[in-house]
Amino acid sequence: MxxxxxxxxxxxxxxxxxxxxxxxxxxxxxxxxxxxxxTxTxTxTxTxTxTxTWVVLLYxxxxxxxxxxxxxxxxxxxxxxxxxxxxxxxxxxxxxxxxPFPCGHSFCxxxxxxxxxxxxxxxxxxxxxxxxxxxxxxxxxxxxxxxxDDEAQAAVKTCLRCEISLCEQHLQPHLLRPAYSTHLxxxxxxxxxxxRCPTHxxxxxxxxxxxxxxxxxxxxxxxxxxxxxxxxxxxxxxEYKIKLQSxxxxxxEKVKQGEMMLQEHQQACRSIVEDSSVSDVxxxxxxxxxxQAQVGRLVSAVINITEQERQQAxxxxxxxxxxxxxxxxxxxxxxxxxxxxxxxSDPFLLIWAFxxxxxxxxxxxxxxxxxxxxxxxxxxxxxxxxxxxYREFIAETxxxxxxxxxxxxxxxxxxxxxxxxPLLNISEDLRTVTRVKxxxxxxxxxxxxxxxxxxxxxxIFSSGTHYWELEVEGFWDIAVTYHSIGRKSKEGTAFGCNxxxxxxxxxxxxxxxxxxxxxxxxxxxxxxxxxxxxxxxxGSGSIAFSEVGSSSTLLPLHxxxxxxxxxxxxxxxxxxxxxxxxxxxxxxx
Numbered sequence: 001m002x003x004x005x006x007x008x009x010x011x012x013x014x015x016x017x018x019x020x021x022x023x024x025x026x027x028x029x030x031x032x033x034x035x036x037x038x039t040x041t042x043t044x045t046x047t048x049t050x051t052x053t054w055v056v057l058l059y060x061x062x063x064x065x066x067x068x069x070x071x072x073x074x075x076x077x078x079x080x081x082x083x084x085x086x087x088x089x090x091x092x093x094x095x096x097x098x099x100p101f102p103c104g105h106s107f108c109x110x111x112x113x114x115x116x117x118x119x120x121x122x123x124x125x126x127x128x129x130x131x132x133x134x135x136x137x138x139x140x141x142x143x144x145x146x147x148x149d150d151e152a153q154a155a156v157k158t159c160l161r162c163e164i165s166l167c168e169q170h171l172q173p174h175l176l177r178p179a180y181s182t183h184l185x186x187x188x189x190x191x192x193x194x195x196r197c198p199t200h201x202x203x204x205x206x207x208x209x210x211x212x213x214x215x216x217x218x219x220x221x222x223x224x225x226x227x228x229x230x231x232x233x234x235x236x237x238x239e240y241k242i243k244l245q246s247x248x249x250x251x252x253e254k255v256k257q258g259e260m261m262l263q264e265h266q267q268a269c270r271s272i273v274e275d276s277s278v279s280d281v282x283x284x285x286x287x288x289x290x291x292q293a294q295v296g297r298l299v300s301a302v303i304n305i306t307e308q309e310r311q312q313a314x315x316x317x318x319x320x321x322x323x324x325x326x327x328x329x330x331x332x333x334x335x336x337x338x339x340x341x342x343x344x345s346d347p348f349l350l351i352w353a354f355x356x357x358x359x360x361x362x363x364x365x366x367x368x369x370x371x372x373x374x375x376x377x378x379x380x381x382x383x384x385x386x387x388x389x390y391r392e393f394i395a396e397t398x399x400x401x402x403x404x405x406x407x408x409x410x411x412x413x414x415x416x417x418x419x420x421x422p423l424l425n426i427s428e429d430l431r432t433v434t435r436v437k438x439x440x441x442x443x444x445x446x447x448x449x450x451x452x453x454x455x456x457x458x459x460i461f462s463s464g465t466h467y468w469e470l471e472v473e474g475f476w477d478i479a480v481t482y483h484s485i486g487r488k489s490k491e492g493t494a495f496g497c498n499x500x501x502x503x504x505x506x507x508x509x510x511x512x513x514x515x516x517x518x519x520x521x522x523x524x525x526x527x528x529x530x531x532x533x534x535x536x537x538x539g540s541g542s543i544a545f546s547e548v549g550s551s552s553t554l555l556p557l558h559x560x561x562x563x564x565x566x567x568x569x570x571x572x573x574x575x576x577x578x579x580x581x582x583x584x585x586x587x588x589x
Contacts, residue, residue, distance in 0.1 A: 088108040088111055091108065091110070091111050112356075113333065113337065138154050139154070139155045139158070139165050139188035139189065139190050140152040140153065140154060140155055140165070140167075141153045141154070141155045141165055141166055141167035141170055142155075142164040142165050142166070143164065143166060143167070143170040144167060144170070152167075153167035153168070153169070154167060154188075155167055155188040156168050156171060156188065157171050157174070157186065157187070157188065158185070158186050158187065158188050158189040158192065159174060159180075159183050159184070159185055160183070160184045160185075160186060160192060160195055160203045161182070161183040161184060161203065162183065163192050165188050165189065171185075184203070184205070184233070184234075186345070186346045186347070186348065187345060187346045187349075195348065196216075197214075197215070197216035197218065197219060199218075199219070200216050200218035200219065202216035202217060202218055203216065204216055204233065204348070205217060205232065205233060206219075206220065206230050206231065206232055206233065207230070207231055207232075207233055207236045207351065208225045208228050208229070208230050209228070209229040209230070209231060209236075210225070210228040210229055211225065211228060212355060214233070214348070215230065233347045233348070233351070234347060236347070236351055237347035237350055237351065240350060240351060240354045241342060241350070243354075243358075244338055244341050244342050244354065245342060247338055247361060247362070247365055248335070248338040248339060248342055250365050251331055251334050251335040251338055251365055252335055254331045254335075254365065254369060255328065255331050255332055255335050257369055258324060258327055258328035258331055258369050259328060261324050261369065261371065261372075262321060262324045262325060262328060265317060265320055265321050265324060265372055266321060268317060269314060269317040269318065269321065301385075302382075305382045305385055306382055309381070309382050317372075320370075320372030320373075321372075323370045323372065324369070324370055324372060326370075327369045327370050328369075331364070331365075331369070334361055334364055337357070337361070338361070341353055341354060373462045373463040380409075380464075380465040380537065380539075383409075403552055406467055406469070406533075406552075409465055409466060409467035409535070410466075410467050410468065410469075411459065411461075411464075411466040411467070411468065412459060413457050413458075413459055413468050413570060413585050414429075414430035414431060414457065414458045414459070414585070415430045415431065415432075415433055415455055415456075415457060415458065415572070415585070416447070416455065416456050416457060416458045417430070417442075418445045418447045418448060419445075419447045419448055419449060419454075419455055419456040419487065420433070420442070420448065420449070420455040421448065421449040421450070421451075421452065421453040421454055421455065422439040422440050422441075422442050422448075423435060423436055423437075423438075423439055423453040423577070424436070424440075424453055424454075424455050424574060425440060426455065430458070431584060431585040431587070432582065432583070432584040432585070433455055433572055433574065433582065433583050434574070434581070434582045435453060435474070435574035435575075435576065435577045435580075435581040435582070436577065437577045446487070447487060448487060449487050449493065450487065450488050450489075451488075451489060451490040451493065452490070452493055452494045452495075452573060452575070453573065453574055453575055454477075454493075454494070454495060454571055454572065454573040455571070455572050455573075456481070456483070456485075456569050456570070456571050456572075457569045457570040457571070458569075459569060459570075460483050460567045460568070460569050461536070461538055461567065461568055461569065462538065462564075462566075462567040462568070463538050463539065464538055464539070465535070465536065465537045465538070465539070466535070466536045466538075467533065467534070467535050467536075468533070468534045468570065468585065468586075469531065469532070469533050469534075469548060469585075469586040470531075470532045470533075470534065470583055470584065470585060470586060471530055471531060471532075471583070471584040471586055472506065472530050472532050472582075472583050472584075473530055473579075473580060473581060473582045473583075474574070474576065474579035474580050474581030474582060475506065475507060475508055475574065475575055475576035475579045475581045476505070476506055476572070476573070476574055476581055476582075476583055477495050477496070477503050477504070477505045477515075477571075477572070477573030477574070477575065478503060478504050478505075478532065478534060478545070478570070478571075478572060478573075478583070479495035479496060479501050479502060479503035479504075479570070479571040479572070479573065480501070480502050480503075480534070480536060480543050480560075480568055480569075480570060480571070481495060481500060481501035481502070481503075481568065481569065481570075481571045482500035482501065482566045482567070482568055483566070483567050483568065483569050484500065484566055485498070485500055485501060485571075494573070495515065495571050495573050496514075496515025496516055496517075496518075496520075497515065497517075497518050498517060498518075499516075499517045500566070501516070501571065502514075502515075502516045502543050502560045502562070503515045503516070503571070503573070504532075504545040504557065504558055505573075506527065508576065508579055510526055510527065511523075511526065512525060512526060512527070512558070514545075514558045514560070516560060521558070523557060523558055525555075525557050527547050527557070528547070529547065529548075529550075531547065531548040532545065532546070532547060532548070533545070533546040533547070533548050533554055534546075534570065536568075538564055538568070540561075541561060541562045541563045541564055542559060542560070542561055543559060543560040543561075543562075544556065544558075544559040545557045545558050545559070
């Protein structure tokens with residue numbers, strides 16, 4: 001095989017170096033004379049000269065390659081050092097925004113919050129740098145004897161004035177003697193240099209609120225902070241703890257609110273699964289068998305549509321629960337974080353930690369918890385699909401369809417005893433309210449009406465279509481109202497006398513009137529019985545009051561059209577005791 005010039009030169013270099021030896025080869029490359037070389041013949045000298053030229057050239061090329069390789073390795077090492085400086089020592093990810101501890105170590109925000117949350121959950125009373133904890137270990141007392149027989153005790157405090165760490169025994173003079181009252185005691189520190197001014201080498205005793213940095217007395221004397229708001233470290237600690245306490249209480253309240261909301265929606269999810277109007281198809285099957293094959297197709301269609309809608313409703317509720325859980329976990333993390341800050345005894349760590357996260361924590365606490373809409377199924381769409389498909393059905397089919405419609409739209413409804421006026425008696429099953437002549441001994445409650453004899457439903461609705469049937473007697477007022485309606489005064493709290501409620505009233509002469517925003521609309525229609533239906537479509541903003549006829553047909557009485565912007569509920573008002581006024585929420589059969 002034909003060899004290249006490079007291969008030949010390499011072989012010559014190796015052979016020539018082996019033949020001459022290392023010292024002779026070095027002399028030849030660097031053109032140093034060697035006495036032994038002068039004894040060769042002229043021919044050999046000529047060959048030797050040519051070989052010498054190529055070997056020198058090759059050797060210099062090799063030296064250049066090695067020097068470039070070494071420079072590249074140094075550059076890579078420098079890049080690695082820079083990368084190490086910008087890498088979080090806990091998760092080993094690059095730090096986008098560094099969060100340095102007072103000791104100088106930096107971590108990413110996620111690791112800082114996780115470390116502090118773990119410290120709080122483990123019952124630790126202060127924040128400790130994870131890296132310092134691993135590197136330094138336990139701080140020992142500087143005043144304990146250093147004899148081999150006597151082991152130094154662990155320090156419990158560090159005096160920044162004396163620059164020593166003290167155990168429980170040697171700390172007593174600092175606690176008891178007035179001369180030490182001005183000494184600043186913090187948690188044990190291995191190195192107090194981080195608490196010194198790097199310019200004047202004095203202990204930090206003050207904090208500049210404008211520059212957001214610690215300052216020593218000499219910094220103040222020099223006038224760098226002359227026009228700034230400078231306060232003592234302990235004073236800043238007290239002010240921050242007041243703010244932290246307020247934020248802690250707000251976070252605690254938000255956690256409770258989130259837990260309550262999560263429980264309500266989990267119960268709503270279970271209610272959807274257990275709702276017989278959706279899951280139980282026995283009534284639909286019974287109807288189909290009576291209407292033969294054509295109605296049988298209707299039954300199958302309704303079952304499929306309702307089952308599909310039920311699945312979608314459950315998925316929506318589960319998604320809402322997941323969002324509530326996410327907000328709750330975030331708020332709980334802030335709550336633990338604030339609790340740990342409140343327990344922090346080192347003002348430097350407290351101030352630094354609070355300033356690092358104060359704006360973000362305030363933003364998180366100010367943002368409201370995710371409030372899911374009232375879980376419900378889009379039953380209106382189910383019914384529209386069924387109606388559009390079978391409009392031509394015979395009268396019996398239409399009658400069955402109307403009954404099915406009411407069953408599907410019916411929503412659970414009970415009375416809220418905490419909102420009931422003392423002149424209203426609520427039944428044990430929370431379905432009947434009766435007007436009484438003597439005030440009942442009920443406890444005070446912020447939700448209770450104190451002037452008008454009214455009561456609200458427990459259930460609140462912010463979406464979907466709903467239907468209820470009521471049995472009414474005497475002088476009654478049935479209303480759809482915002483849940484935020486006032487409870488504690490006469491003015492603007494009666495149903496229909498404000499912008500946030502819509503009501504139908506039957507007076508003592510059985511005449512009907514519709515009320516909204518103090519406007520009364522007299523109705524020509526009268527109820528022949530005492531069976532009333534209320535249909536609510538939150539999305540379209542429609543409210544319909546109807547009388548349920550003897551054949552279960554709906555006879556329209558009055559309707560409102562509006563746009564809902566808040567959660568709503570049903571309200572019942574019974575104003576005349578002498579007419580045996582009573583309202584009962586009818587159960588679905």
